[in-house]
Structure formats: structure tokens, C-alpha cells
Amino acid sequence: MTDPTLGASLRGAVDLSTLRNRPAPAVTGEEAPSGADVAVPSLVLDVTDETFPQVLELSRTVPIVVDLWAEWCGPCKQLSPILEKVVIELSGRVVLAKVDVDANPQLSQAFRAQSIPMVVALVAGQPVPMFTGAVPEQQVREVFAQLLQLAAQNGVTGSVSVDGEAPEQEAAAEPPLPPLHAEAFEAIENGDYARAIAAYEKALAENPRDADARAGLGQVRLLDRVQGVDLHTARAAAAAAPQDVGAQLTVADLDLAGGHVDDAFRRLLDLFAQLPGDERTPVRERLLELFALVGDADPRVVSARGRLASLLF
Template sequence: MSQPSINLHGAVDLSALARPPQSPSAPAGDATEAPVVVDVTEATFQQTVELSMRVPVVVEVSAAYAGGPSAVLDKVVTDLGGRVQLARVDVETSPQIAQAFQVQAVPTVVAIVRGQPVPLYQGDYPEEQLRAVIDELLRVAAQAGVTGTVSGSGAEEEPAAPEEPPLPPLHAEALDAIEREDYPAAADAYRRALKENPADHEASAALAQVELIIRTASSGGLQAITDAEGVAPTDVAAHLAAADAEIAAGRPQAAFDRLIAVVRATAGEDREEARKRIVEYFEIVGNADPAVADARRNLASALY
């Protein structure tokens, strides 16, 4: 892949996006408080053009469907310690910028020096060739008197994640038990948490999961599904074991269908046991799974 020829007379007209840059208020060689790597939109592009009067700006036009911004380019620019700013543009959210640079494919990388576009390359470049391209850009920028730097102090920092509140004591006790694989002790802690607060949905869901682990450890695992083949739905124990195995294997729809068939075919305590197990599965699988909404409707129909 040949290295592109760099000049200060690109064919791109930036006037559709930015006013003519103002004369810089600081000398072109001074440090500017700005991030080394920044995401640019049509609303902020004017600032990028104005910064190019003092610092060479590399503009990377990319798209998520094509792999997004280049980690290699990010590394090469960051290694320069602020001698170049990398302005990243998403072609899908800022199409006018891509149009102004006459972008035909992504990724496309151009530069701006003193408000003038400098075509660089298209596609993905290996690190060694990228460094050669940026070195040439710096040489050309220096000839144009653009030798400033960005300090990085204006970098956009992601907001700090909110500190998680401490776990309630019984939840912490349960997690400690889970870490040492003492599942009966974990179940006991969650039951005590529910006794203190029956509305503790986290404890309820966790208890259902722990009890599932305890049951499947002694039920033969996936073999329980095979053992239940051809067995009448009135054999509640066989189908409960098989449904546990299906839930543990990530097959909630099969487990729901199996136990709803048991509910339809049984009465009294057997029916109630199957119903309660389905409700436990709702806690384990979670309401976001579409299988849960279907199972709720089917269970109501089977019961009433």
C-alpha cells in the first residue's frame, strides 16, 4: 500500500459546515487545552476547524457497521503526546461532514491544517505506515507554521460510575456461601432475608436460582429430560426434574410448556407443586424474556 502524497490544497470545500476560521488568539506553537482524541459532530465541527489553525487535526470518518474508529490510529495519535488531535466522526450521525470531505467509503481519514483539508487515506493502514503518514503530516504542518499541541486536559471523561451501595448483610452472607459453594447456607440466608422483607425481589430471585442449583445437583442433569420422555404428565416428579434441567440448560420455553401440561393434567397438591415451580422459573428467567409473558398467559388459561 503506497503512502499518500500530502499537500495543503485538497479539493474539499468545508464552507458548508464551518465559517472561515478566525485568527487564532494564541500563537500557533502554544499548547491548547483540548482533548487529544475527541468525537466530533456537525454541531462541534467549527471548533475543530478553528483548532486546526494551531494544531494539525486528523479527522477519521468511520461507521459502526464498518468496525468503528480505528484503535491503531488512536494509539498512533495518542503516542504523539498532543502534537496532533484525532477528531472522530460517525458517518451515520454526521453525514454532512462526510459529504463535505467527499467520503466515498469508510473508514476515510483526512487532516485539517489551517482550515484546509489534507487527504490522507482510505481503509485500514498498519501501524508502521500510519506513523509514516502522520510524520509527513507533521512535516507539512510545520512548513505551514502549525506546530501547536493539545494538552489533553479538555478530554471528555466518562462520568464515574455511581458507587454501588453495600449489600444487605444477609445478601452478603448468601454470596459468601455461594463463593464457597455452600448452596444450602446461601438458600438459608436468602430465606431469612425474605422473612425480614417479603418484598425483597432480589432475594426471591436469588433463592430460586440457588434452589435450582441444589435440585439439579442431585437430579441427574440432562439425563432427567431423557428419563421424562414418553412419561405421562401426571408423573409430576419426573417432569419437575426434567423442567429443572431445561431451565439450567437455557431452554425456558421447553420447561414452561412441560409444566403447564402437568398443571392441565393434574389437580390438588400435584397441580400446586407444578404451578409454584413455574412461578419460581419466572423469577429465574426474568420478565424481559418473551417466554415468560407467554407462559404467564398459558398458566392462567390452564388454571382457570
């Protein structure tokens, strides 16, 4: 995870020039000045390769926070609700643009999304790196405060309204979480993954059919395993000991958390094929856990399951 701080000036870390030549933005008022108020459909926008130029233009009025995510990414599902909450609380001073990297390869390539979740800001049409990986809510708030300061220094001080609705109405539409889920979510925001795991395990003990608790438990276990692990050190250890189960499991976790799903599955399946039968169980169990995180319908899971079955039988 990168250090969640912003520089004092705009830093063009990625080239967005190929994404500019698209239709004009669909907002109220054309070429609104930085201090103007414009209307948007929502403070949280789903953005595609085709609609991104509209968001790029909107960043001349209000800072845009770009959340690069994927459906199979557990840490993304932990971070996105925090981003949405903070954006809505800022009442139109910031807009959140959500980009599904699987569905929008051009944007993924433009932002050099090697690992997700990845969060980048747009200010006056220029990209500003924010952070990569799951970040607790307090750190998210701190980075957003720095973003607003940076935007003001560059003359981007406008705001947006939501097509006649108060931003607070969007927040009210969210149903309350069950108590144990709320406890787990609060613990995740505070970086207390052990407490979050305990809350989800208790929820599952009370209701073994609680699919949300099961999914949340898998996601937070992954976060707990990769927290504080240095990628380069882990890769070096795995390269030095190709049949060290612990070392290979760690790198597979890091790969999946970073969005490299095929690499994670391939590493564990290759290891499974090399190990004697009595040492395979931890690898098989970790594969099944990662399959559940990505989703049974995902083609990468289907393919990996097929290879696992062939190795078993």
C-alpha cells in the first residue's frame, strides 16, 4: 500500500490524453468555471471508457476521486463503501468516479492499475496519485482533506448538486447493517481485522446461511494475511523455496489482493501438483477460499477448478 499523502502540486503520473477526444460532458452548464455549481446524476458515478471524458472535464469544477476496483476484489469491497461515505458527507465538494477495471481496459491501462483497489484524484484534468490498497476511514478522511487543499491551490473550488436531491438523501437510502456486520465493518475501518473476523464468525455461528458474512469473512481474512507484508521480500522468499507452502501461500494472497488472479491460482495449482498427497491439504483449502472470494461464476475460477479436479482425480 502506498503512503496515503498528496504532494503540494499536481503530478501527472499517468497519460490521459488518449481519453480526451470523446463527447462533451453531460452536466448542467457548459464549461462551468471552477467556482460554479453544476448538476450531476449522483455524487457516486459509474464511469466507463466511453464516459470518462465527461468526468475529466468535470474535474475542472470539482475534484474527482477515481476508485479503480473489480467485482472479485475483496479489499475493493471493503474500501469502496468508505469512499462513498466520505464523498457523500462532503456534500458536493468531491465526486467519486467508480471504474470497473475488468470492464474498462482502456482506463485500467491509462491509470497503470497494476494493483487494486487503486485510488487516484483528478484536479483540473490532471491525475494526482492518492493510495493503493485498503485504507482505514480515518486515513481516507485525511487524504481527502489534503485533496481539497490541493484543489483550492489550483483554483478548483466548485461544487455539484444532485439533480434536485440533497446529497444526504442518498446516504439515507442505504439500509442499516445487521449489528454484527456493523461491528465488523467498524473494526475494518479501524484496521482491527482480528475483531472483524471474530464478528463475522459469530454472525455465521448464529446463521450459517449468512452469505454476506461468509463473503466478508473471506475478504477480511485475506486483508489480515497481507497486512504489513512486503511484496518484494515475500517474492524473494518464495523464489528461494519453491515448495515452501507458507511462502507460496503468502505470495498467492498478495497476488490476488493486487488483482493478479490468474497468477495466484497458477502458483497454487503448480505447487499442488508438485507436493506429495499428505502435504496438499493447506494448498487445496487456500485455493477454495480464494475461489470463493473471486466468485464461482468467474471464468478464471472455472478454469482453475477444472485443473484442480484433474490433479485430484
